[in-house]
Amino acid sequence: MHEIMDDMITPHPTLLLVDDDELYCRILGNALSKRGFSVLTAHNVQQALEVVGEVPPKYAVIDLNMPGDSGLVLIEKIHKLDPESHIVVLTGYASVATAVEAIKLGATHYLAKPADADEVLKALGKSEGDTGIEVKQQPMSPKRLEWEHIQKVLTENGGNISETARQLGLHRRTLQRKLQKRPVNE
Template identity: 60%
Template sequence: MNENGELLLVDDDATFCRVLARALTRRGFTVSQAGDGSAALTQARQQPPDFAVIDLSMPGESGLQLIQPLIAINADMRIVVLTGYASIATAVEAIKLGAMHYLTKPADADAVCQAFQLDTGNAGIDVTEQPVPLNRVEWEHIQRVLKECDGNISATARRLGMHRRTLQRKLQKRPSR
């Protein structure tokens, strides 16, 4: 891993961003920060980063929409997506779009650095026999339909046959593990 590499940290949570930036700086990265996708692209064009840590859920466009434009700026960029609301659908899409890893918050700087070092998956990971809880399956289904509706809450609620406010309440809750 290229310690002392340029790292772009994109997150709308200023406090989390500041704490993670400080920790990554101590680990040898030169960190620049952005609070949204457009600011991130502007910074990346001016100083192409070697690494990027992108929050999945931000105002405006999602972190998923930022992956390919960043890779277009630097094809060798190593991208890690962070989220507080993980779902299988968004994890798969992040990897398909070019991210090398997907971590759930709270993730510390050590986990981020370790994710940058992984070049392959882990075929030896434990496969659990426990069924996924029903509320987790519901969360995954909502996320999949929301993605199909391009993030439109009203269209998603119509497709799911539920009231828009009910859907908004469900989206504000953390999914079960």
């Protein structure tokens, strides 16, 4: 958090906000602008790459599940351009597998949607894990375990639904239906 406050002294650090939900993107973008960021917005990975060009943003807030390429692709590209960029991943489909993959690719924090500007600001200030975070003692439900396993296999296959369905022994359409459902929070 201290680093963000230091950046706020300099005129408007750049923040890239990428989310396919245009209304959410506009609202969050406005709130972050009011907090002193120069916000660049995009609604998919291709638009984000065009907006960024060869100059990576100091901060990025990236949705994982968008039409076209996954936000994981963008995380990797931004991190390669500037390993010091602070990247927060937002997703409506919080999954252990995708969180781990996002962190491996260079994200500094992971938030489930809907996250407000204060939560995003706090997450942007983190550069390492939090040992004080509460550990849940209750095991996951079978439905949640299934969701996590599907996400893990999908991530291992680079988002390829056909290959994931084959490996899981599911029909492709069945897998697509399962992916469209929100994960169980149990």
